[in-house]
Amino acid sequence: MRRANSIRKYFFNISYLYALPILVIFLLVGSIIISLFLASIDAFLKEGLTVYTSNVWDPHNNVYGGLAAIYGSIVVVLIAITISIPLSLSLAIFLNEYAPKILRQILINISDLMASFPTVIYGFWGLYELSPLLKGILFTWLYENFSWIPLFSTSPYGPSFLLAGIILGIMITPFASSIIREVYSQIPETIREGVYALGLGKWEIIKVSIKYIKSSIISGFVLAFGRGIGETVAVALTVGNALNITPSILAPGYTIPALIVNQFGSTYYPSLQASALFALALLLFLIGTVMILIAKFVTLRGE
Amino acid sequence: MRLKDLIIMFLISIGTIIALLPFFWILLDIVIRGFHVLAQRGIAFLIDMPPLPGEGIGGIGTVLEGTLFMVGIGALIAIPVGLFAGIYITFYPTSLLAKLGRGLVEIMIEYPTIIIGITVFLIVVIGLNIGTSAIAGGIALSIIMIPYTTLQVAEALKIPKAQLMEASYALGLTTKNVIRILLGAGKNGVLTGILIGLAKISGETAPLLFTTTTSFNLYLASPLSPVSGIPVLIYVYAFSPFENWHSVAWGASLVLVLIVLAIFILSRFIIWRTK
Numbered sequence: 001m002r003r004a005n006s007i008r009k010y011f012f013n014i015s016y017l018y019a020l021p022i023l024v025i026f027l028l029v030g031s032i033i034i035s036l037f038l039a040s041i042d043a044f045l046k047e048g049l050t051v052y053t054s055n056v057w058d059p060h061n062n063v064y065g066g067l068a069a070i071y072g073s074i075v076v077v078l079i080a081i082t083i084s085i086p087l088s089l090s091l092a093i094f095l096n097e098y099a100p101k102i103l104r105q106i107l108i109n110i111s112d113l114m115a116s117f118p119t120v121i122y123g124f125w126g127l128y129e130l131s132p133l134l135k136g137i138l139f140t141w142l143y144e145n146f147s148w149i150p151l152f153s154t155s156p157y158g159p160s161f162l163l164a165g166i167i168l169g170i171m172i173t174p175f176a177s178s179i180i181r182e183v184y185s186q187i188p189e190t191i192r193e194g195v196y197a198l199g200l201g202k203w204e205i206i207k208v209s210i211k212y213i214k215s216s217i218i219s220g221f222v223l224a225f226g227r228g229i230g231e232t233v234a235v236a237l238t239v240g241n242a243l244n245i246t247p248s249i250l251a252p253g254y255t256i257p258a259l260i261v262n263q264f265g266s267t268y269y270p271s272l273q274a275s276a277l278f279a280l281a282l283l284l285f286l287i288g289t290v291m292i293l294i295a296k297f298v299t300l301r302g303e
Numbered sequence: 304m305r306l307k308d309l310i311i312m313f314l315i316s317i318g319t320i321i322a323l324l325p326f327f328w329i330l331l332d333i334v335i336r337g338f339h340v341l342a343q344r345g346i347a348f349l350i351d352m353p354p355l356p357g358e359g360i361g362g363i364g365t366v367l368e369g370t371l372f373m374v375g376i377g378a379l380i381a382i383p384v385g386l387f388a389g390i391y392i393t394f395y396p397t398s399l400l401a402k403l404g405r406g407l408v409e410i411m412i413e414y415p416t417i418i419i420g421i422t423v424f425l426i427v428v429i430g431l432n433i434g435t436s437a438i439a440g441g442i443a444l445s446i447i448m449i450p451y452t453t454l455q456v457a458e459a460l461k462i463p464k465a466q467l468m469e470a471s472y473a474l475g476l477t478t479k480n481v482i483r484i485l486l487g488a489g490k491n492g493v494l495t496g497i498l499i500g501l502a503k504i505s506g507e508t509a510p511l512l513f514t515t516t517t518s519f520n521l522y523l524a525s526p527l528s529p530v531s532g533i534p535v536l537i538y539v540y541a542f543s544p545f546e547n548w549h550s551v552a553w554g555a556s557l558v559l560v561l562i563v564l565a566i567f568i569l570s571r572f573i574i575w576r577t578k
Contacts, residue, residue: 094318117326
């Protein structure tokens with residue numbers, strides 16, 4: 001009787017009006033997965049997995065393999081993360097350890113504004129302001145002095161893996177830093193009291209704090225990886241758009257989202273080319289989802 | 304202070320400056336270059352059509368109209384869905400539907416927006432045979448906005464719920480009335496959540512590239528006809544070789560930045576007033 005009551009309570013108390021939007025969200029996510037999969041079937045049937053593993057993108061002969069774009073996506077995001085790690089950690093630590101209250105509030109607002117800035121503007125600025133500047137100074141210097149290292153072995157050309165990586169690094173820093181900053185501010189006071197009691201200073205406090213929130217920092221950068229790999233227009237504007245697999249990060253390259261947006265306009269639908277692009281989008285979706293799940297897992301285990 | 308502590312302070316300050324410097328640099332660049340363009344054309348820049356290659360500055364009237372309309376449609380769909388989903392998640396946090404819904408929304412917020420654009424292309428533009436149109440662009444933007452609004456609403460209602468819910472029920476109020484009271488108490492937070500979603504979708508480019516047009520000489524005729532947006536114009540013109548199109552893109556960047564900035568400042572003002 002009691003059980004029947006609670007079931008009735010469960011079913012009749014819930015206002016269906018409020019549950020409906022949740023169902024809409026389920027439907028949305030479900031249809032994203034299904035439609036992407038259906039649209040890429042054609043490419044999988046005709047090309048098999050070579051749509052991911054071969055480096056030929058030849059509309060004339062109707063053969064499509066996106067390996068160069070997959071390679072480029074990973075290279076660009078790794079550069080971005082490498083740049084972002086010291087910057088976002090610095091920003092998060094500065095806000096929590098050094099900034100006076102008013103400055104802290106101002107900088108948090110600026111960082112949040114940076115994170116919600118239109119990404120196309122970062123790309124536009126990167127292409128017309130940063131690119132000529134870096135090409136003239138940093139890229140040329142790297143090439144002239146370090147071209148014996150494969151990483152810098154091609155002559156500098158503004159738009160490149162490196163330029164796109166730098167732009168993406170600038171963009172994901174406020175995002176990664178906001179995650180770190182939140183967790184950092186929740187570190188129990190007892191931890192720093194312990195360090196002070198030992199007669200130690202800021203250096204040790206920061207070291208201990210970073211260690212304490214290590215798993216959150218890792219999951220923050222995993223999430224940033226997922227965001228970065230899906231970033232489209234800012235990277236498309238700065239990566240150079242050339243199907244290149246080369247160890248040199250000074251060379252122009254391609255990424256998955258850049259390839260999709262640039263090829264899409266000149267593609268008929270339905271066609272094998274469109275289907276290959278959808279197969280790449282499906283891969284992007286899977287990478288993104290795996291990154292989110294890893295990030296959640298790392299956070300959970302850390303707790 | 305020990306040397307070690309000085310060094311770490313120095314390094315962290317340098318890192319912070321490098322992290323935030325690009326923002327000021329970008330802002331300064333856009334204000335200077337964009338103002339130059341806007342000053343040349345005045346208010347006509349917001350009304351006229353974009354120019355032909357090599358023929359002056361013209362304006363961004365078509366894409367400004369497109370952006371406002373598509374963001375409006377996005378908000379019209381996303382606000383009720385996000386609001387009710389957020390209320391549901393707050394009210395029935397232990398129910399399976401709410402748990403799954405919350406998890407899904409947290410994943411959805413991380414989806415690359417290009418994926419949303421492609422899906423809306425497949426389902427709305429092709430599947431429902433609506434074609435590239437303002438409404439398809441608006442739908443894509445709404446899907447991007449929904450998770451932001453949902454999570455913000457859930458966050459905004461958390462505190463009033465803990466404080467007021469039991470008291471409200473103790474007064475014998477029905478669920479409907481309790482929800483109304485909580486929304487009243489959390490209204491600033493809810494509003495901020497909506498504004499953050501709006502700022503986010505105003506600057507979105509990738510989803511519009513799949514769902515609307517890249518020709519910029521169309522004023523809005525009907526929701527079913529294609530119209531483009533400011534971010535798309537910046538993207539396409541940035542790739543073009545024409546000097547005057549670059550100028551238009553700088554002017555358009557300034558307008559876009561002002562829109563996003565206005566929404567952002569409004570949202571911070573609401574938070575500040577609440578405190």
